[in-house]
Amino acid sequence: MDENTDSGVSHTLEDEVALARSGDPIALESVVRTVQQDIYNLALRFLWHPQDAEDASQEILIRVITSLDSFRGESGFRTWVYRVACNALLTLRKKRMEQQSLSFEQFAEDLAHGLSDSLLSVEEEVEQKLLLEEVKIGCTLAMLQCLDRKHRLAYILGEIMELDHIQSADALQITPATFRKQLSRARANILSFMTNQCGLINPDNACRCSRRVSTAITLGRVDPSNLIFATSQQQAKRFPQILVEIRELEEYRRAAALYQSHPEARAPDSFSLWLQKLLDEMPDRSLMK
Incomplete structure (x- = not known):
């Protein structure tokens, strides 16, 4: 308390x-x-x-x-x-x-067409850690927009913030059983999308934050002089080790762990x-x- x-x-x-x-x-x-x-x-x-x-x-x-x-x-x-x-x-x-009325299908198409042909070198990744952090946070938060409002809130409360089912149901003014159904559906959708699209969760996927940086800047989604998500240089430096730990988790826990790795805004x-x-x-x- x-x-x-x-x-x-x-x-x-x-x-x-x-x-x-x-x-x-x-x-x-x-x-x-x-x-x-x-x-x-x-x-x-x-x-x-x-x-x-x-x-x-x-x-x-x-x-x-x-x-x-x-x-x-x-x-x-x-x-x-x-x-x-x-x-x-x-x-x-x-x-x-x-x-923008994003759907998971539209998001997947955007990711597929927004990758640069080459990965950043080790030296470039060191120099661009904050940009990589900006892309990572912005992209993963945008995934939540593919959920409708009730499922998005269920996922945030139950999976990211880890409120228990009673607290979450109370906050949403629904029954615990209804909350569990909403959370289960939202969790399945996010996990399926990340497992099939996100290189952070599944290294076999083509998408990498480092391959998204240049496109994000070109499209105006990231302004290097005015980052809105990546505010901690220390957090950005720590993320590679955090990612190792996330990938060691069982697959069903990785998506939530990735969201929980975001620094407190x-x-x-x-x-x-x-x-x-x-x-x-x-x-x-x-x-x-």
Whole structure:
């Protein structure tokens, strides 16, 4: 259970929520800052583009704050937050990636026609590690867009975030049995696609991130001067070893492990500035009325 410590006094997240509901602005700020990163990462995986994820996260946080009095403690607070988030994400108008209406068949065709003829040399791979990381994260997140919204959320919650079936079903407001069916179908689709297309999961496949870089840059999908996913040079350097470990796993576990290897996405500075402005308006709980 999450704990926050201030001046030697330890509070669980649920304690902070109770204080926030009673009108404590400091507790409210603590609660919001505790869950903001979880919300942003969920939104990013669901929507693909950081700007869309930022916009959705703002809407979700406002819903969390304005609905805080409706939290009754029947589930854990984070599960309740995920329920608010999932409801918001399922009802959003289509964002930029969804407007393309990607299917696995279209994605496979795009991959087949977007490979350069030669692999990068070892020296080039060292120099372009961040570009390779950008392509890897962007491509694997885009695969999720081939799932419809309910199956995409089921996969993110159950397979990537590893919430249990009860928590995930609660977040999606469906029965555990229905959730298990949705997760099983989504898992099978993602695993089948990666096993047959992705060279990271199956070395026998032709597709390699290093063979996608030049095409991605040419098509404007990757801007070397403005990377939107690859922000950690250290993570990029570590990935070759991580990939070795992923390939040692049983085949059915590799796809989830690849997603879990993504570095935690940090919300952009503009989101932090927006959040601080929102919290500055909280002392009188005006948004909670």
